[in-house]
Amino acid sequence: MSIRVIRGPLISSKLRRAVRLGLRSLWLHRLRSLLTVLGIVFGVCSVIAMLAIGEGASYEAQEQIKNLGSQNIILRSVKPPEEQKVSNNQNNYVLDYGLKYTDITRIQATIPGVMAVVPARVMREYVWNVTWRVDAEIVGTVPWYPAMRNHHVATGRFFSETDQASAESVCVLGHQMARTLFPLEVPLGKTVRVGQGYYRVIGVMEAPASMAKESAAGSSGQPAADRMFIPLETARRRYGEILFKRRSGSFEQERVALHEVTVKVDLPERVLPVSQAIQELLLRSHKKKDYDVVVPLELLRRAERTKQIFNIVLGSIAAISLVVGGIGIMNIMLATVTERTREIGVRRALGAKRGDIVTQFLIEAVMLSGAGGAIGVLLGISIPFVVSATAGMKTIVTFWSPMAAFTISALVGVVFGLYPALRAARMDPVEALRHE
Amino acid sequence: MQDVRRTYRMGNVIVEALRGLSLTIQPGEYVAIMGPSGCGKSTLLNLLGCLDRPSSGRYLLGGDDVSSMEDDVLSEIRGRRLGFIFQSYNLIQQLNVLENIEVPLFYQGRPEEEARGIATALARRVGLESRLDHRPYELSGGQQQRVAIARALASDPILILADEATGNLDSGSGREIMALFDELNAAGKTLVMVTHDPATGERARRIVRLRDGVVESDLARGPRG
Numbered sequence: 138m139s140i141r142v143i144r145g146p147l148i149s150s151k152l153r154r155a156v157r158l159g160l161r162s163l164w165l166h167r168l169r170s171l172l173t174v175l176g177i178v179f180g181v182c183s184v185i186a187m188l189a190i191g192e193g194a195s196y197e198a199q200e201q202i203k204n205l206g207s208q209n210i211i212l213r214s215v216k217p218p219e220e221q222k223v224s225n226n227q228n229n230y231v232l233d234y235g236l237k238y239t240d241i242t243r244i245q246a247t248i249p250g251v252m253a254v255v256p257a258r259v260m261r262e263y264v265w266n267v268t269w270r271v272d273a274e275i276v277g278t279v280p281w282y283p284a285m286r287n288h289h290v291a292t293g294r295f296f297s298e299t300d301q302a303s304a305e306s307v308c309v310l311g312h313q314m315a316r317t318l319f320p321l322e323v324p325l326g327k328t329v330r331v332g333q334g335y336y337r338v339i340g341v342m343e344a345p346a347s348m349a350k351e352s353a354a355g356s357s358g359q360p361a362a363d364r365m366f367i368p369l370e371t372a373r374r375r376y377g378e379i380l381f382k383r384r385s386g387s388f389e390q391e392r393v394a395l396h397e398v399t400v401k402v403d404l405p406e407r408v409l410p411v412s413q414a415i416q417e418l419l420l421r422s423h424k425k426k427d428y429d430v431v432v433p434l435e436l437l438r439r440a441e442r443t444k445q446i447f448n449i450v451l452g453s454i455a456a457i458s459l460v461v462g463g464i465g466i467m468n469i470m471l472a473t474v475t476e477r478t479r480e481i482g483v484r485r486a487l488g489a490k491r492g493d494i495v496t497q498f499l500i501e502a503v504m505l506s507g508a509g510g511a512i513g514v515l516l517g518i519s520i521p522f523v524v525s526a527t528a529g530m531k532t533i534v535t536f537w538s539p540m541a542a543f544t545i546s547a548l549v550g551v552v553f554g555l556y557p558a559l560r561a562a563r564m565d566p567v568e569a570l571r572h573e
Numbered sequence: 574m575q576d577v578r579r580t581y582r583m584g585n586v587i588v589e590a591l592r593g594l595s596l597t598i599q600p601g602e603y604v605a606i607m608g609p610s611g612c613g614k615s616t617l618l619n620l621l622g623c624l625d626r627p628s629s630g631r632y633l634l635g636g637d638d639v640s641s642m643e644d645d646v647l648s649e650i651r652g653r654r655l656g657f658i659f660q661s662y663n664l665i666q667q668l669n670v671l672e673n674i675e676v677p678l679f680y681q682g683r684p685e686e687e688a689r690g691i692a693t694a695l696a697r698r699v700g701l702e703s704r705l706d707h708r709p710y711e712l713s714g715g716q717q718q719r720v721a722i723a724r725a726l727a728s729d730p731i732l733i734l735a736d737e738a739t740g741n742l743d744s745g746s747g748r749e750i751m752a753l754f755d756e757l758n759a760a761g762k763t764l765v766m767v768t769h770d771p772a773t774g775e776r777a778r779r780i781v782r783l784r785d786g787v788v789e790s791d792l793a794r795g796p797r798g
Contacts, residue, residue, distance in 0.1 A: 150685050161667055483663045486624060487724070488652015488680040490645045566624045570663070 152496075159501040162473075163508065173469040174509025176462030177549065181513025181542045182520065184455040188538050189521035191451070193531035195444045202440065204287055205433040208252075208405055210412045212236055212398040212419075213429040234427035235393040240419065244400065248414045250407040251400055255285045258372045259396040264365060265330040266318040273314055273363040275331065277372025283342075285399050293325045293340030296368050304370040308336035311364040312344040329365075334375055336367060408434045459545065462509060463553035470502050470557035481561055482569025491562040498561050502554020503547055510546025514539045577630035577640075579616050590616035592786035593630070600731065603758040604765045605777035612783040614767045615736070621765060622655055622734045623647045635731055652680050656725030660737035662717040664709040670696060670720050671705045677727045695723040699753065715746025722753060726762075733757065735766035739773060751776050 163170045205211060214235025241254050257278040264273045280297055283289045296307050308329065315324045315338075324338045342364075400415065402408045412432045419428055474481070481494060489497075518539060521532035579591040590613045598604055606614045619625040620632060623639055626647075632640040639650060656677075657663075664673050674692040683691075696702050699719040709717055718738065725733050735754070739747035751773065758764050758778075768774050775794075782789045 149682065151679065151682050154679055154685075158667070165667060479663065480665055483659075483665065484676065484680075485648065486622065486651060486657045487677045488648055488728070490648040490680070492645075493648075493680055567619050570624075570659070 155497055155500050156504070158497065159504045162501055163504055169469065170505055170508065173465045174462060174505055174512070176458055176465050177506055177509035177546050178462075178513040178516065180455050180458030180462060181510050181546055182516040183458070184451055185514060185517025185534070185538050185542055186520040186524075187451050188448070189517075189532040189534045190524060190530065191444065191447050192533040192535065193521070193525075195440060195447075196533060197531050198440050199437060202433045202436045205431070205436075206285065206287060206399070206401065207434050207437060208402050208408060209285065209433055210400045210402065210408065210415060211431040211433070212240075212400065212415070213431065214393050214396050215427055215429045217425045217427045233392040234425070236395040236398055236419075236428055238394055240422065241395070241398060243418060243422065244415060247418065248411055250402050250404065250411050252403040253281060253285060253401040255279050255282050255399040255401075256369060256395045257282070257397040257399075258369065258376075258393070260372070260376055262331050264314070264318065264363075266327065269318045269320070271314055271317050271363045273311075273365055275308075275365050275367060275372070277367050277369045277376075279369055282366065282399075285401055289343055290340045291343035292323075293338070295340055295366070301368040301370050304368060304374050306334065306336050306371060307339045307367065309340040309342060309366040310338055311342050311366075314363040314365060315341045317363065331365075336365075342366075405434070408432065455542075459549050462506070462546075463549040466502055466505055466550060467553040467557060469505070470498060470554050471560070473501070474498060474557050474561040477561075478564065478569045478572040481564055482566045482572065485564075485566040486570065494562040495558045498558035499551065499554050502558065503550035506550030506554075507543070507547045510543040513546065514543050517542070574620070574627075575631045575633075577620065577627045577632060579613075579620060579625070580628045590786055591620070591627070594783075594787055596781065596788060596791075598732075598763065598765065600763050601758070601761055602763055602765075603754075603776075603778045605774040605780045606765065606767045606783065607769065607771075607774050607780060608783035608789070610769070613786045614783050617783065618734055618736055618765075618767045621732070622657060623651050648680075652677050653728050654731045656728070656730040656733040658718070658721050658725050658733065658735040658738050660740040662709070662714070662721045662741075664717055664720055664724075666709050669706045669708055670701055670712070673709070673720055674723045674727055676724060681728065691727060692723070695726055696720075698726075699723045713746070714742050715749055718742065718746070718750050719753065722750070722757075726757075730762075732763050732765065735764065737768055738766060739768075739770070747773075 216232075217234055236256075238256070241256055245251055245254055255278060257276050260275045260277075262273065262275055264271050264275070280295060280301055283295050289295075290309065291312065293309070295309055296305065299305075300307055310318070310324055310329075318324070318329065319327065324341055327338050328335050329338060330336075400411070402411045409432070412430060412435075416430055419430070484494065484497075518534055521534055524530060525532045574594060574596045577591055577594045577596075578589070580587060580589045582588070594613070594617065596617075606617060608614050616625070620627055623634070627640050630640065631638055634650065635654060637650075639647065642650070651657075665676065668676070671689070671692050674695055675688045678688040678691060693702070693705065696705055699722055701716060701719055701723070704712065704716065709720070712720070738754075739750050742750065754764060754766070754776065764777075766773070766777065774780055777794070779791070779793045781791045
């Protein structure tokens with residue numbers, strides 16, 4: 138088998154010959170070589186693949202969080218746990234919880250750095266288009282919601298200040314919902330029915346970047362693929378403050394002023410202080426813990442930290458398997474040296490210096506580990522593609538991870554091949570010639 | 574060689590392989606070293622070949638005192654000035670005929686084309702030009718030894734050392750090899766061979782007999798008639 142190794146003029150012919158010789162030795166015993174480097178192949182491949190999957194997951198998570206807005210703080214009304222047990226009661230018991238309009242005014246008035254506040258009310262209703270029906274979340278919110286949440290209209294328009302002021306019966310459909318309710322026609326200008334009320338469709342939202350994004354935006358905590366936006370005033374007038382919920386026979390009445398409030402902070406550095414201020418404010422003004430404060434920036438940081446820990450664990454696994462692979466290489470090289478004792482003696486008789494012998498066997502060791510690294514890199518790069526294609530997960534193969542992994546595996550060859558090579562060189566030629 | 578001694582330890586036993594041996598070999602000589610087993614002829618050959626160093630005494634090769642040189646220098650000398658031929662050929666199985674011949678040149682760092690040219694010429698000289706890409710296991714014993722001889726000649730050495738060169742060969746191949754030796758010596762090469770076979774020894778022009786680590790007799794023979 139002949140292999141042409143393309144190298145620059147700086148590499149002496151001696152080195153080139155040695156490399157070719159090493160390759161030939163490896164090829165001669167290819168099964169043995171392959172088994173030897175399995176440890177390295179596994180280590181390199183798994184590190185690259187898992188890094189890619191991890192990067193992809195982290196990227197998705199971060200995109201998700203970024204879509205909530207890294208300068209946003211999201212406040213949610215949460216049904217307090219103690220009251221949940223009482224919901225079986227059939228009395229006219231009004232459960233009053235959650236964020237109030239006064240909270241908003243107080244936040245805007247007292248906390249510096251608050252740039253904008255987007256309140257939202259959410260009702261769960263059936264929405265009809267003639268015969269098509271969707272169980273949807275109706276979100277009553279303000280005209281600047283799209284800007285704040287970075288979720289814009291695809292066709293038509295969002296409602297305006299005037300719509301809000303005059304409590305117009307207009308709505309903007311979520312992407313998924315529009316498709317379900319209007320499979321055959323363009324929704325713009327058509328009317329949908331919610332209970333007794335009719336709303337004119339003036340816009341359709343764009344599809345979210347990922348399904349997870351939609352669920353992160355759902356205020357009730359349930360994945361809400363189908364959402365419809367109406368002006369907050371309209372929601373207020375139509376639905377009042379008290380919502381009736383019919384669940385398996387019993388009545389529930391909840392008074393929730395606002396289900397969700399998004400607060401935008403002017404500077405990134407202020408986000409954490411502002412969130413703390415808000416928490417204190419709410420703590421003082423609310424009797425129970427009927428709200429939740431989500432700081433996307435904090436989530437982002439936490440996600441980063443998780444990723445770092447993940448990478449450290451990954452690195453440790455890789456290090457261990459590389460050591461295992463290296464020991465395998467040392468083992469096989471020691472065997473090779475013993476096998477070729479006679480040959481070493483002959484080479485020495487023919488003029489090889491100790492350094493020549495070291496080089497010969499070191500090159501073989503490095504080629505072994507390098508080959509293992511190369512195979513590992515190839516596998517490690519292809520696995521994420523397969524995973525992406527079949528599981529639909531995003532994976533990101535960075536440039537430096539295969540490069541680093543390959544370099545490190547070559548280094549492993551040097552480190553673990555050194556001892557056998559030195560042993561070979563230190564052999565007494567006379568003894569070696571007498572061997573076997 | 575002047576008053577060369579070589580003593581080494583085997584386990585608890587101290588073995589004096591050579592005890593004050595003195596020997597001078599001129600360029601162009603054809604010497605056979607003979608003697609009973611244990612007489613020290615292998616040790617002598619190793620010393621002559623710079624594969625080993627004397628415990629005491631001096632060894633001058635081509636005027637240079639090699640008895641106290643460092644390992645790297647000795648390696649150089651072996652590569653450039655000496656040629657070895659072994660009883661079991663000792664060819665490198667992974668290399669073909671041409672590459673085997675080139676090995677000494679490779680260790681001297683000679684450029685590929687130059688090495689290739691020299692090796693091809695030598696292969697032709699020993700009659701193997703049709704088998705340049707064969708591997709050792711594809712050759713007969715006699716052919717392998719011829720490759721070894723070509724290899725020994727690769728760096729144009731001042732001294733060729735042969736250790737029982739025909740020991741593993743049948744009489745026919747053995748004769749061929751001895752004929753080659755005659756040719757080489759006739760061309761001016763200095764040849765020193767170790768043998769226990771009297772018939773082989775007769776081919777040389779000077780027979781040095783060893784016994785118990787010293788020279789027992791040193792007889793020059795006349796030109797062969």
